[in-house]
Amino acid sequence: xxxxxxxxxxxxxxxxxxxxxxxPRMATMNKPSxxxxxxxxxxxxxxxxxxxxxxxxxxxxxxxxxCGTEDTPKQWLHMSQEELEYVLDGITDSNLKFALEFxxxxxxxxxxxxxxxxxxxxxxx
Numbered sequence: 001x002x003x004x005x006x007x008x009x010x011x012x013x014x015x016x017x018x019x020x021x022x023x024p025r026m027a028t029m030n031k032p033s034x035x036x037x038x039x040x041x042x043x044x045x046x047x048x049x050x051x052x053x054x055x056x057x058x059x060x061x062x063x064x065x066x067c068g069t070e071d072t073p074k075q076w077l078h079m080s081q082e083e084l085e086y087v088l089d090g091i092t093d094s095n096l097k098f099a100l101e102f103x104x105x106x107x108x109x110x111x112x113x114x115x116x117x118x119x120x121x122x123x124x125x
Contacts, residue, residue, distance in 0.1 A: 013040060026055055030062035037063075042075070045123050053108040060099040060106050067102050076103030087122070091115055 003010040015032060019025035037046050050059050067073045077084065084101065091097045093115050096106045105119040 011040065026050065026059070027062070030059055031066065033059075034063055034066040037076075043078075053110045056106050056108045057095050060095070060104050063104050064099055064102045067104075074102055077101070078103060087118065090118060 003012055013036060015029075015036070017025055017029050017032075019028065033048055048059060050056050067075065079087070088097050088100060091100065092112055093106070096111065096115055096119070099106055100122075105122055107116060107119045111119070
């Protein structure tokens with residue numbers, strides 16, 4: 001749907017990346033995605049769609065590593081340490097736990113339902 005017909009305002013940014021091979025092309029997209037998030041939505045939730053569970057994990061880990069190079073590595077974490085610990089206590093997926101510590105969630109069909117629901121709740125709240 002066009003952004004003008006959506007009930008919630010949507011801003012769309014499209015970039016193209018060259019390359020024939022999937023994995024290297026996806027890896028080249030992570031740094032520009034990180035910069036785009038910092039530029040266009042530094043305080044609001046963002047979705048990045050990728051085509052596999054593996055790529056979801058790799059993209060999240062790259063974003064975490066880029067956060068680690070910043071002065072405030074947990075810039076996307078918008079909760080207290082106590083709240084974070086409470087959330088992490090209910091998470092079973094170790095990759096998700098690691099990413100959530102930086103305010104980055106993972107969402108794919110391989111997650112247990114409870115982990116998925118937690119990520120969904122964190123995204124909307």
